[in-house]
Amino acid sequence: MSASSFIAHTTEVDGAIHVITLNRPEAQNALTMDMLNDIASVFLSLRSDTTVRAVILTGSGQKxxxxxxxxxxxxxxxxxxxxxxxxxxxxxxxxxxxxPVICAVNGFAITGGFELALACDILIASENASFADTHAKFGIAPAWGLSQKLTRIMGPSRAKELHFTGRFLKANEAAAWGLVNSVVPPDKLMPHCLGLATEMTKMNPAMLQMLKRTIDDGYGMSFKDGCSNEQSVAFAYYKAMGKELFDKMKKFIASRGSKEGKSKL
Known part of the structure; x- marks a missing residue:
């Protein structure tokens, strides 16, 4: 199904995985106000979809x-x-x-595109991918967290190099600097991301959501406060578990063990 003329929206694995594609290749998938609104609208609408377990965000083409x-x-x-x-x-x-949101970075991600990628949980890069920040070049102020996120990901010195020069960071260098999880050939990008997303669909849904929230909340805290928050979340979870939820957990574990055992026969 299509979200708009410039945002393509498809599903995989019986609707558990949603693929959202920036679909304006003639303009290098540059973002207009309508596209920004449509991206937000798609993610907002998916919150009420009970089948979704992961989303892949990518761009059309390989450039x-x-x-x-x-x-x-x-x-x-x-x-x-x-x-x-x-x-x-x-x-x-x-x-x-x-x-979880996986960004399949199929080509260059520049400034607002770079920031959009960094909003995702996991970045997987094609060998064609590269990253650049041109805020300083064009006199545009970052407003989506780029100046803060890069410093935390790669350290202030490397981040400043990118901010102050606008140079392109190639895919392999981005992996070495900790910006992306892995780099794959262009034709392997979506299969690799779909494989990751499929593994995520096999996880306990409540814990998948809880882990994402706990990690993200803790990232903005000191280490001590992050650990304290983790404990608070865990204690609340176990306190609310009760026999019914515990039995569901045991059934889930048993079902996973049975499936994995069969796959090894």
Whole structure:
């Protein structure tokens, strides 16, 4: 199914995996206000889908994930889009999405496209992928967390190099710097991401959501506070478990063991 003319939306594994594709290849998947609204709208609508377990965000073609905000059509974005209501903000909707979001970076991700990728939980890069921040080049202020996230991912010195020069960080270098989890050939990108997402569909759904929330909440805390928060979440979970939930957990474990055992026969 299609979300809009520039956002393609398909499903895999009986609707458990949703693939959202930036579909404006003639413009290097550059983002317009309508596209930003549509991305946010798709993620917002998926919150009520009881079958979804993971989302893959990618771009069409093998050249560009996204060239960022379309500066030729950006008047409305810079004069009226910020600050953005949460329900219309794709970064907020992706970061706060309750299920894992994998970014399949199929080509270059520049500035706003770079920020959109970093809103996802896991980044997998094609060998064609590269990353660049051109905020300083064009006199645009970052507003989706890029200046803070890069520092935490790769350290302030490397982050400043990218911010201050606008140079492209190639896929293998991005992996060496800890920006992406892995780099794969272009034709293996979506199969690899679908494989990861499929493994996620096999996890305990409640714990999958809880782990994402606990990790993200703790990332913004000190180590001590993050550990304390983890304990609080765990204690609340076990306190509310009860016999019914415990029995469901045992059945889930038994079913997984049975399936894995059969696969080895």
């Amino acid at each position: 560009a994930f996204s060239a960022g905000i379309d500066l030729m059509k950006a008047d409305g974005i810079f004069t009226g889009y910020f600050p953005t209501p949460a329900e219309q903000d794709p970064r907020v909707q992706i970061e706060s999405f309750p299920w």
